[in-house]
Amino acid sequence: MRTSVILVSVLSLALVSAMARADQGTTAAAFLQLDTSPRVIGMGDSFAGLADDVNDVEYNPAGSAFLTQKEVTVMDAMWIQGINYGYGALDWPFSFGTLSADLFYLNAGTFQGTALQGNTVVNTSTFTAADMYGTLAYGRKILPYLSAGVSVKFLNEQIAAYSASTAAASLSLFYRSPIPGLGAGLVVSNLGPDEGFQQGFPLPANIRMGVGYKVTQDISVDSDYTQYFNTAGTWSIGGEYGYRILVFRAGYKYQGAVDYNQVEQGYGPAAAAGLDLGLGIRLFKNYSADYSYSPMGFLGSSQMLSLSAKFD
Numbered sequence: 001m002r003t004s005v006i007l008v009s010v011l012s013l014a015l016v017s018a019m020a021r022a023d024q025g026t027t028a029a030a031f032l033q034l035d036t037s038p039r040v041i042g043m044g045d046s047f048a049g050l051a052d053d054v055n056d057v058e059y060n061p062a063g064s065a066f067l068t069q070k071e072v073t074v075m076d077a078m079w080i081q082g083i084n085y086g087y088g089a090l091d092w093p094f095s096f097g098t099l100s101a102d103l104f105y106l107n108a109g110t111f112q113g114t115a116l117q118g119n120t121v122v123n124t125s126t127f128t129a130a131d132m133y134g135t136l137a138y139g140r141k142i143l144p145y146l147s148a149g150v151s152v153k154f155l156n157e158q159i160a161a162y163s164a165s166t167a168a169a170s171l172s173l174f175y176r177s178p179i180p181g182l183g184a185g186l187v188v189s190n191l192g193p194d195e196g197f198q199q200g201f202p203l204p205a206n207i208r209m210g211v212g213y214k215v216t217q218d219i220s221v222d223s224d225y226t227q228y229f230n231t232a233g234t235w236s237i238g239g240e241y242g243y244r245i246l247v248f249r250a251g252y253k254y255q256g257a258v259d260y261n262q263v264e265q266g267y268g269p270a271a272a273a274g275l276d277l278g279l280g281i282r283l284f285k286n287y288s289a290d291y292s293y294s295p296m297g298f299l300g301s302s303q304m305l306s307l308s309a310k311f312d
Contacts, residue, residue, distance in 0.1 A: 026201050026230070027201055027202050027203060027204040027230045028157075028164075028166075028194065028195040028196050028200070028201040028202065028203055028204075029131070029155055029157060029166070029168075029190075029195055029203055029204065030204060031085075031104075031106055031131040031133075031157075032133070032153075032155065032168070032189075032190055032203065032204050033204050033206075033228075034077070034079070034085065034104075034106070035077070035302075035304070036055070036058050036075060036077075036087045036089075036102075036104065037055040037058070037059070037073075037075065037290075037304070037306065038075065038278055038290040038291055038292035038304035038305060038306050039053070039055060039240075039249070039278065039280065039290045039292075039306070040055050040059060041251075041276050041278065041292040041294060041302075041304060042238070042240070042249030042250070042251065042276055042277060042278015042279070042280075042290065042291075042292040043220075043222060043236075043238030043239060043240055043249050043250070043251040043276070043278065044236040044237055044238030044250075044251020044252050044253045044274075044276045045224065045226075045234070045236045045238075045251065045253050045276065046210060046212075046222035046223055046224045046236045046237055046238045046251055047059040047060065047210065047212070047222055047224065048060045048184075048185035048186070048187055048208045048209065048210025048212070048222070048224050049183050049184050049185050049210035049211040049212030049213075049222045049223070049224070050063070050183065050185075050210075050212035050214065050220055050222045051063020051064070051174055051183070051185055051212075052066070052067075052214070052220075053067075053071055053073075053091075053308070054071035054072065054073045054089050054090065054091045054100075054308060055073070055089070056091070056100070056139070056149075057089045057091065057100045057101070057102045057135060057137050057151070058089070058102065058135070059187070059208070060149065060172050060174055060185040060187050060208070060210075061100060061137040061138070061139050061149030061150065061151045061170065061172050061187075062139050062147045062148050062149030062172040062173050062174035062185065062187075063139065063147070063149070063172075063174045063183075063185065064091050064093070064098035064100055064137070064139035064147075064149065065097055065098055065139035065140050065141045065147035065148075065149070065174070066141070066147060066174070066176060067091055067093050067098055068093060069093070069286075069310040069311065069312060070090075070091065070092050070093065070310065070311050070312070071090070071091045071308065071309070071310050071311075072088075072089070072090045072091075072308065072309055072311075073088065073089050073306050073307065073308040073309075074086070074087070074088045074306065074307055074308075075087040075088070075304060075305065075306035076304070076305055076306075077302065077303070077304045078302065078303045078304070079302050080296060080299045080300045080301070080302060081299075081300065082109075083106070083108055083109070084106075084107070085104065085105060085106035085107070085131075086104070086105050086106075087102065087103070087104045087105075088102060088103050089101070089102035089103075090102070096140070097138055097139055097140030097141070098138070098139045098140070099136075099137070099138055100135075100136070100137040100138070100139070100151070101134070101135060101136055101137070102134070102135045102137075103132075103133075103134050103135075104131075104132060104133050104134075105130070105131075105132045106130060106131045106132070107128070107129075107130050108128070108129040108130060108131070109128070109129070110126050110127070110128050111126060111127055111128070111129065112126055113125050113126060113127055113160075127159070127160035127161075128158075128159075128160070129158065129159040129160075130157075130158050131155075131156070131157050131158075132155065132156050133153050133154060133155035133156070134153070134154050135151050135152070135153045135154075136151065136152050137149060137150065137151035137152075137170075138150055138151070139172075139174075145175060145176050145177070145178070146173065146174070146175050146176075147173070147174045147176075148171075148172065148173055148174075149170075149171070149172040149173075149174070150169065150170070150171055150172070151169065151170045151172075152167060152168075152169050153167065153168045153169070153170070153190075153192075154167050155167070155168065155195075157195075157197075159197070162197045163197075164195050164196055164197050165195070166192055166193055166194075166195040166203070167192055167193075168189075168190045168191060168192035168203050169191045169192060170187060170188060170189040170190065170191065171187070171188050171191075172185065172186065172187040172188070173185065173186045173187075181213055181214035181215060181216075182211075182212075182213050182214075183211070183212050183213075183214075184209075184210065184211045184212070185208070185209070185210045185212070186207075186208070186209050187207070187208040187209075188205070188206075188207050189205065189206050189207075189208065190203045190204055190205045190206065191203070191205055202229070202230070204228060204229075204230065205228075205229045206226050206227060206228045206229060207226065207227045208224055208225070208226045209224065209225050209226075210222055210223060210224035210225070211223055217242070218241060218242035218243070218247075219239070219240070219241055219242070220239060220240050221237075221238070221239035222237070222238060222239070223235075223236065223237040223238075224236050224237075232255060233255075234253055234254065234255045235253075235254050236251060236252065236253040236254070237251060237252060238250060238251020238252065238276065239251070240278070240280070242280075242282070245281055245282045245283070246279065246280070246281060246282075247278075247279065247280030247281070247282065247288075247290075248278075248279060248280075249276075249277065249278030249279065249280065249292070250275075250276070250277055250278070251275075251276045251278075252274050252275055252276070253274045253276065254274055255274070275294075275295060276292060276293070276294045277292065277293045277294075278290065278291060278292040278293070279291050279292075286309055286310040286311060287307075287308070287309050287310075288307075288308045288309075289305070289306070289307050289308075290304075290305070290306045290308070291303070291304065291305050291306075292304045
């Protein structure tokens with residue numbers, strides 16, 4: 001009990017200290033906010049209260065403490081404006097807890113450099129831009145119904161000849177209620193020093209709280225609220241329904257004052273922009289493929305595809 005009280009106190013202090021930086025404007029390393037799981041996005045970006053597979057590395061590391069099998073996933077995302085990024089993660093349960101790791105890489109492509117000569121803009125050499133991070137995480141039960149998680153993320157941004165690096169930490173709790181299938185999660189993410197190329201800016205820290213309910217092996221629902229420290233919070237809700245080898249998913253994400261559902265001149269209301277859809281295929285017992293589609297109004301759409309496996 002004493003251990004759980006200490007962990008909750010540390011998490012509370014992290015919440016207070018992070019909230020003190022809320023609404024301070026621009027953040028660095030915006031790629032930390034990119035989605036990494038088609039299963040989670042297919043449910044509207046709701047997962048903190050479920051946290052029942054390898055996607056917990058990014059969404060709630062504390063949930064990994066209740067896993068009984070090793071799990072691995074690889075994902076490719078076709079983001080807006082033709083930008084692609086990749087992601088992979090691993091959960092490995094031990095008797096003393098679960099160790100996890102992941103890797104993210106985004107190549108923004110090649111850009112044409114320009115310079116001003118007199119009053120004329122001329123082309124110079126081309127340059128590239130890329131972002132990446134790697135995460136190490138640990139989840140452990142501190143009570144039969146409560147687990148805690150911690151992760152450390154090492155990240156790097158590059159553009160042309162410039163590079164910036166830093167580290168970020170996340171703290172999390174997961175509660176498995178006496179009601180079978182009902183859980184709740186709390187996560188504080190991206191706590192770390194400022195980062196930037198010539199001037200440092202705060203990382204996109206956030207608090208995520210969620211409640212999930214696994215009704216049966218084929219039906220799950222979850223609802224999360226995420227408060228970013230530099231902008232409006234988001235509320236999301238979603239679920240999945242499995243039928244034989246197929247899993248159908250749908251969810252909605254609402255972003256309050258800066259909702260995607262705003263009217264954009266020339267495009268009309270982007271009412272579907274908060275909607276997320278997903279489809280999963282269960283291959284044999286321990287393999288799965290997942291796909292998600294997220295319309296984003298006048299920005300286009302985002303699609304993800306992943307392959308996952310469980311093994312003893």
